[in-house]
Amino acid sequence: MRRLSLAAAIILIAASPARAADKPTRFWNLTSATVTELRLAPMGTTKFGDNLVLNDKDKEIDHDERLAIPGVAAGAYDARIGFPNGAVCAVKNIAIEAGKVFSIEDKDLADCTK
Numbered sequence: 001m002r003r004l005s006l007a008a009a010i011i012l013i014a015a016s017p018a019r020a021a022d023k024p025t026r027f028w029n030l031t032s033a034t035v036t037e038l039r040l041a042p043m044g045t046t047k048f049g050d051n052l053v054l055n056d057k058d059k060e061i062d063h064d065e066r067l068a069i070p071g072v073a074a075g076a077y078d079a080r081i082g083f084p085n086g087a088v089c090a091v092k093n094i095a096i097e098a099g100k101v102f103s104i105e106d107k108d109l110a111d112c113t114k
Contacts, residue, residue: 026066026100027067030103030104035053035061038081038082041077044078055067055068086114089113090111
């Protein structure tokens with residue numbers, strides 16, 4: 001019985017990284033406002049992709065809401081983030097890990113224009 005328990009524990013521990021990789025990468029909006037635009041570009045470039053917020057059912061990411069964004073490769077990114085009042089801000093050097101949550105807070109916002 002003890003061997004069976006040990007074997008089960010080893011299998012669960014070994015499977016943990018695989019389960020994390022199966023989860024989609026998620027954006028967590030920790031800004032004080034609703035987000036209506038989120039575009040990512042490889043760090044140091046201006047090659048911004050599609051608006052990821054359009055993947056949300058109501059096309060907005062409220063404060064403290066998370067959005068699954070499958071298909072984003074792990075790496076370092078810059079972001080363009082937009083708000084309902086028309087403001088658009090830059091966020092530099094976001095580390096994204098596959099299957100993990102990354103967040104953006106008000107203190108991360110830079111170079112905001114309206």
